[in-house]
Amino acid sequence: MIKLIASDMDGTLLNASMQISEENIQAIKYAQSKGIEFMVATGRNRKEALPPLEEAGLDCAMITLNGAQVFDASGQSLFTVPIDREKTRSIMDLLKEHQIYFEISTSNGIYSESQTRRIENFAIHTAEAMPHLTHKMAIAMTAARLEFLPINYVGDFSELFLLEELEFLKIICFHPDGASVLAPITQVIDGYGDLVVTSSGQNNIEINHRNAQKGIAVAHVAKERGIDLSDVLTIGDNLNDLSMLQAAGVSFAMGNGELEVKEAAKYLTNTNIESGVGKAIMRAIAENL
Incomplete structure (x- = not known):
């Protein structure tokens, strides 16, 4: 049973207008109503990631800069992995x-x-x-x-x-x-x-x-929450998402994703302009993936 969802932003959660579609928003809120935690895992820093989330009315934890910084929903830094x-x-x-x-x-x-x-x-x-x-x-x-x-x-x-x-x-x-x-x-x-x-x-x-990767950060967050990786859903489209797609028990590649990403993921969803994240979440819940 899915207990944690981690979604990339650009090319994944965000559409061509760099916004979160209403279908994606409703799917995320539906998951949250089921007690499933939603978080983003992005190459952006927190200040860049916040505006579309705030516009959508979504309050969530964040893996930022590909895993170099992780924040809880209140914006409190949980850990940082710098380059020498x-x-x-x-x-x-x-x-x-x-x-x-x-x-x-x-x-x-x-x-x-x-x-x-x-x-x-x-x-x-x-x-x-x-x-x-x-x-x-x-x-x-x-x-x-x-x-x-x-x-x-x-x-x-x-x-x-x-x-x-x-x-x-x-x-x-x-x-x-x-x-x-x-x-x-x-x-x-x-x-x-x-x-x-x-x-x-x-x-x-x-x-x-090398320790600042989305997959490592997702595993760290899951462990902190007491969640097994088999109960984690990850969604992404590009090469910086590979590590978290490979780490999670349930993983979706976007329809607009790179070929290597599609090969690594267990499932395929629609493109980012077709609300692929929302469709993946609803499928995962409906089919108890």
Whole structure:
């Protein structure tokens, strides 16, 4: 019997308008009425994840930054898994050497060196999700959306190392040429040790400590709740969801998910624009998966 549900957000819980559909909301609330806990497991930080949840009237625990930070429903931090500071510096040097745009998620929010490049790279992600948009429309939509997301801009990332209390939690890298440029970088980073490289889109990679993975975080939360992993349902669409799909007793891949994700999951649901999360939840409850 399902006792805990963990859902990814982008490409999963959120539709093309970056909102939670009414069908998804009602399914989540139905599960909660049955005593089933719902939480999100996202690559976003907490401040980025909150707005669509608040708009939907959903109050839940969060696994954020792919598992680097976990919060209870009240926003209390349960644990944090940072990247070593010197490894962070080394990764930064590598990315700058290859002229790859990146952002750093820290214990004090997200940092970027360039607003222009941030918009350009997120516009590519927007265009992937909404292929009917022209490039100009994707830029405009992205700029409007990012305007409301918290971000810190610095002249040089080296400034961050002057803040001794700052913890480095995730590095996300973007390049319009995708794997042809990012795959060789992934191979280098794999050799660093203590790090894991995943992805939430065709044009990015996400770097975390190897213990900061969604699957590890879901297992930790389940253990704290006294819930066996066989009674956990996870739902996702991309490579940074693989670990939690593999860990849970019941797992659904989104219809819009990557092939590797669909192969790893036990079940398949509809796409994110067809309220696939809500349909997966209702099926899991109805069929007692």
